[in-house]
Amino acid sequence: MRGTLAARTAPYRAVLASRVRAQRSYRASFRMDLLGSLLVGLVELAEVWVLFHGVGRIGGLDLGQVLLVFGLADVAYSVADLLVGHCDGLAGFVRRGTFDVFYLRPQPLLLQLVTSDISLRRLARAAVGIAALVTGLVVNDVALTPVAVGLLALALVSGVAVSSAMFVLAAGVQFFVVDGAELTNAFVYGGRYASTQPASVWSRPVKAAFVFLFPVAFTGYLPVVTLLGLPGTDWLPAWLGWCAPLAAVWAWGLALLSWRVGVRHYQGGGG
Amino acid sequence: MTEPDAVIESHGLGRDFRVRDGLRRRTVVAVDDLTVRVGAGEAVGYIGANGAGKSTTIKMLVGILVPTRGSVRTCGHDPVRDRRRLVRQVGVVFGQRSQLWWDLPVRESFRILASIHALGAVRERERTDELVERLEMGAYWSTPVRQLSLGQRMRAEVAAALLHSPRLVVLDEPTIGLDVLSKQRLREFLVTERRTHGTTLLLTTHDMGDVERLCDRVLLVDRGRLAYEGTLAGLSRTVGAERVLVVDLAEPGADLVTVPGARHLGSEAGGLRQRLAFDAEVTTAAKVLAAVAEHAEVVDLSVEEPDVEDVVRRVYASRR
Numbered sequence: 001m002r003g004t005l006a007a008r009t010a011p012y013r014a015v016l017a018s019r020v021r022a023q024r025s026y027r028a029s030f031r032m033d034l035l036g037s038l039l040v041g042l043v044e045l046a047e048v049w050v051l052f053h054g055v056g057r058i059g060g061l062d063l064g065q066v067l068l069v070f071g072l073a074d075v076a077y078s079v080a081d082l083l084v085g086h087c088d089g090l091a092g093f094v095r096r097g098t099f100d101v102f103y104l105r106p107q108p109l110l111l112q113l114v115t116s117d118i119s120l121r122r123l124a125r126a127a128v129g130i131a132a133l134v135t136g137l138v139v140n141d142v143a144l145t146p147v148a149v150g151l152l153a154l155a156l157v158s159g160v161a162v163s164s165a166m167f168v169l170a171a172g173v174q175f176f177v178v179d180g181a182e183l184t185n186a187f188v189y190g191g192r193y194a195s196t197q198p199a200s201v202w203s204r205p206v207k208a209a210f211v212f213l214f215p216v217a218f219t220g221y222l223p224v225v226t227l228l229g230l231p232g233t234d235w236l237p238a239w240l241g242w243c244a245p246l247a248a249v250w251a252w253g254l255a256l257l258s259w260r261v262g263v264r265h266y267q268g269g270g271g
Numbered sequence: 272m273t274e275p276d277a278v279i280e281s282h283g284l285g286r287d288f289r290v291r292d293g294l295r296r297r298t299v300v301a302v303d304d305l306t307v308r309v310g311a312g313e314a315v316g317y318i319g320a321n322g323a324g325k326s327t328t329i330k331m332l333v334g335i336l337v338p339t340r341g342s343v344r345t346c347g348h349d350p351v352r353d354r355r356r357l358v359r360q361v362g363v364v365f366g367q368r369s370q371l372w373w374d375l376p377v378r379e380s381f382r383i384l385a386s387i388h389a390l391g392a393v394r395e396r397e398r399t400d401e402l403v404e405r406l407e408m409g410a411y412w413s414t415p416v417r418q419l420s421l422g423q424r425m426r427a428e429v430a431a432a433l434l435h436s437p438r439l440v441v442l443d444e445p446t447i448g449l450d451v452l453s454k455q456r457l458r459e460f461l462v463t464e465r466r467t468h469g470t471t472l473l474l475t476t477h478d479m480g481d482v483e484r485l486c487d488r489v490l491l492v493d494r495g496r497l498a499y500e501g502t503l504a505g506l507s508r509t510v511g512a513e514r515v516l517v518v519d520l521a522e523p524g525a526d527l528v529t530v531p532g533a534r535h536l537g538s539e540a541g542g543l544r545q546r547l548a549f550d551a552e553v554t555t556a557a558k559v560l561a562a563v564a565e566h567a568e569v570v571d572l573s574v575e576e577p578d579v580e581d582v583v584r585r586v587y588a589s590r591r
Contacts, residue, residue, distance in 0.1 A: 007389065014386035022374045097368035103335045104363050104370070104432075105387050106355045267337045267351065268288070 011107055012115040019118050033121035041078070041128030045070065048196060059198030064139035065228060066198060071133025072152075073195040073220030076159025078126035084164045086117040087171040088188055091181045094174070094266070110259055113171065140228060151227055151241065158244035159219035165251035166191050166214060172258030175266045191216045200233040207235055214254075215247035278439050278471045279309040279332060283341035285495075286327050301327040302495040305341070311438070314465060314472040316486035316503070318579050320587070324495040325475045329441055332473075333363055346438055359388065362432035366444035369424070370431050373417045377408065377427050380416060381434060388435035402430040405460055422453030429457060433464065440464075442474040446481055458484045479576045493587055507577060510585035513548040515575040516559050520545065521568035530562040 023030055048070050052063040061069065090113065093099040102112045142148060170184035177183060195216035199207060211217040218241075225232070226241025284305040287298045302324040309315050319325055330336040331343055334350035334357060343350060348357040364370075371380040385395040403409055406426045411419055419427065425445065433440060442461075446454045462485065464470050476482060482489060482503055489506055491499040499506055515536065518527075523541040527533075532554030536546040549559050556574050563569060 010389070011383075011387040014383045018372060018375055018379055018383055022372075097365065100330070100335055100365065101368060101370050103333060103354065104358050104361070106358050106389075107387065108355075267335065268286070268339070 011105075012111065015115055016118055019116075020120065023120050030121065034124040037121045038124035038128065041074065041125040044074070044196070045128055045132055059201035060230060060233065061198045061200075061224075064136065065224065065230075067132050068136030068140060068142075068228070069198065069220040069224045070196045071129050071131070071136045072155055072159065072224060073192075073216075074129030075126055075133055076129075076156060076219040077163045077192050077195065078122050078129050079160045080163030080167060082119050082122035082126065083160075084114050084167045085119055085122065087113055087167045088174070088181065088184055090171040091174040091178050094178055099266075109263060110168070110256075114168075142227065148227060151223060155219070155223035155227075155241065155244050158248040159223075161248035162215055162219050162244075162251045163192070163195075165248070165255035166216065168255035169214075169251075169258045172255065172260075172262035175262030195219045195221075197221070199236060204235065211236065215251055218244040218247035276311040277308050277344070277347075278311050278313070279307065279343070279345055279473065281308075281341060281343040282306050284328070284331065284338055284343050285340035286324075286331060286336060287339045300495050302331070302492075303340075305492075305495075305497055307490060307497065307500070309471060309473060311471055312465070312469045313488060314486045315474075316482040316489045317473055317475045317492070318477075318482065318489060318583060319475075319492035319498075320580075320583055323492045325492060326443065327495075328492070329363070329443055329473075329475070332441065333358065333361055359435065360438045362435065362437035362440045364425075364428050364432045364440070364442045364445050366425075366442075366447050369416070369428060371416045371424075371427060374415060376413045376415055377419070378412050380427075380431065384431055384434050390435060398434060398436060402433065405463065406430050407456065422449050425449060425453065426457060426460075429460070433470075436468065437470070439471045439473065442472065442476075444475060444477065446476065446478050454478070454480065461485055477579050479579050479582070482579065483576070491583065491586055493583075493590060498586055498590060506582060506586070508552065510582055510589065513550050514556070514577060516547045516549060516556055516563075517573045517575060518545055518547070518560070518563055518569050519543060519571040521570050524567045527563055527566060529566075530559055533559045533562070 023033075048066060049063065052058060052061075052066055056062065058066070090099070093113070099113075102109050102116075105112060136142075137144075166188055170188050173184050173187075174181065191210065191214055194206075194210045199211060199217040199221040202210065207217075211222070217236075222236065223241035223244055224230075225236070225238055230238060232238040232240070284302060285300065286302045287300050289296050290299050305324075305328065317325055317328070327336060331338050332345050332350060334345075334354035337351050345357055346360040348360075350357055370384075371377070372383065375383075381399055382395075385399070390398065403412060406429065408423075408426060408430065411423050411427075416424065416427065429442070429445060432442075440461075446457060449457070458481065461472060465472060472485065474481060474485065486503065489499065489501065489503050490497060491506065499509070513534075516533070520543055523543050525542060526535050526538050527545050527547060528535045530547060533547040533549040536548050538545045547559060547563070549556070560569065560572065
């Protein structure tokens with residue numbers, strides 16, 4: 001079995017390894033990319049800090065607690081961005097005709113797209129998230145019991161899955177609107193922004209959108225409420241954080257549906 | 272139904288596109304009622320004007336587009352349903368889009384492609400060596416793709432499409448923009464590849480030289496429909512395509528309007544260079560030249576082949 005797995009993943013590993021080599025071979029430009037990515041992460045962190053520093057408490061969270069939300073959500077988003085972030089550039093692949101080249105290779109299209117690139121510069125951004133997460137854990141005196149560690153691991157893995165699904169969902173939509181990168185960017189970045197905010201302050205329609213339809217609240221706010229033992233709020237009971245894996249499954253179901261419909265549209269086989 | 276040695280077989284194949292026309296949507300027929308058969312080992316030229324439906328057909332053959340009507344089987348597979356199995360037997364060169372990784376040395380791209388097609392180490396080495404030698408890629412084998420000249424890149428593209436030794440090779444405008452020498456090399460390579468491996472070739476081109484030197488049969492499409500099927504000679508005969516003899520004279524002279532079997536097309540530089548069209552069925556270039564030499568001293572000459580555009584235009588004109 002191991003032999004076949006190695007053989008099956010060899011094409012993807014070959015492409016990814018070449019991407020890593022290519023990025024590392026331009027050292028100066030890679031360092032600039034890392035720095036840029038780090039600055040973006042810091043600016044977003046500063047945004048949250050300024051907001052909470054001025055107001056004190058929003059949606060039942062203080063600055064220390066929201067740091068935890070930001071850290072968790074941002075690590076998930078950065079890792080997803082590192083792995084599959086290039087998927088929302090699909091419109092460009094289609095316009096340049098490079099998407100057709102995927103059709104000439106004996107691997108599934110989506111797997112080829114996902115493994116066609118990797119953005120190592122996002123590591124800097126993930127570092128900001130990790131720093132925020134660790135600081136949040138310390139400030140809030142979170143005892144690292146097996147349950148707490150289990151919840152954190154569950155939230156991180158599910159969070160990466162949910163964020164990745166949002167990129168794939170956006171890719172599927174871009175088959176319809178080839179000039180739609182801006183539209184889907186608004187969606188992806190809007191989702192990312194929402195994921196670093198306390199969901200308790202949202203109106204019900206917004207909750208419906210970002211908790212149940214595009215479940216980005218599961219990448220940050222909901223697991224943190226569960227972890228810190230905070231009281232649940234309207235529509236959002238405190239135990240909901242444990243349901244992050246369900247959110248991940250749902251998000252991927254949605255993403256694969258979007259992808260399938262998009263590819264059908266591209267090939268003209270009817271939606 | 273499918274004959275065992277048919278590599279491409281289509282019946283009543285058609286494809287429509289819905290396009291927005293202002294506020295309304297209308298349907299454009301890109302390909303219609305295309306029934307063709309390409310046997311194993313054949314080399315077929317697929318020609319037609321821009322927008323005649325050539326690219327659409329190729330995309331249907333390899334499973335990129337779903338046909339609106341009719342059926343097609345490529346290498347015995349339904350291209351859309353069995354795409355992944357089919358592409359192991361098909362190589363495609365899209366003249367305008369690269370299969371290589373622009374920021375990697377050519378060598379690296381081939382290593383990745385070998386992995387993508389799951390070639391064993393021995394087969395990868397043998398095939399790579401063969402392609403590098405026959406396409407003379409050794410000089411730029413370690414050069415990043417983005418630094419290659421167009422001719423070098425096209426040779427690398429063709430080699431990339433052939434790395435997994437496909438039964439069928441589809442080439443979409445493989446020689447576009449290439450200089451004479453690069454064209455020549457590429458054609459020679461394809462002829463040898465076909466002879467040694469029995470590869471089936473389907474190519475679209477605007478270059479009559481490609482068709483003449485590579486193809487034994489021509490399919491001509493007009494507005495999505497098959498307008499001619501047969502040999503190139505037969506096609507030229509049907510439309511009476513003429514060749515053109517261009518002569519440079521030692522000194523300016525009167526227009527050569529009295530050469531038997533030839534028609535004076537025009538003169539440049541006060542008659543220093545003159546162009547004479549002749550029908551290869553009626554006379555030969557040598558006879559025309561001899562007749563010209565009786566009137567003036569010829570210092571240089573060239574013969575222009577009828578180009579695909581011209582043949583296509585004549586076929587289209589005769590159908591309208």
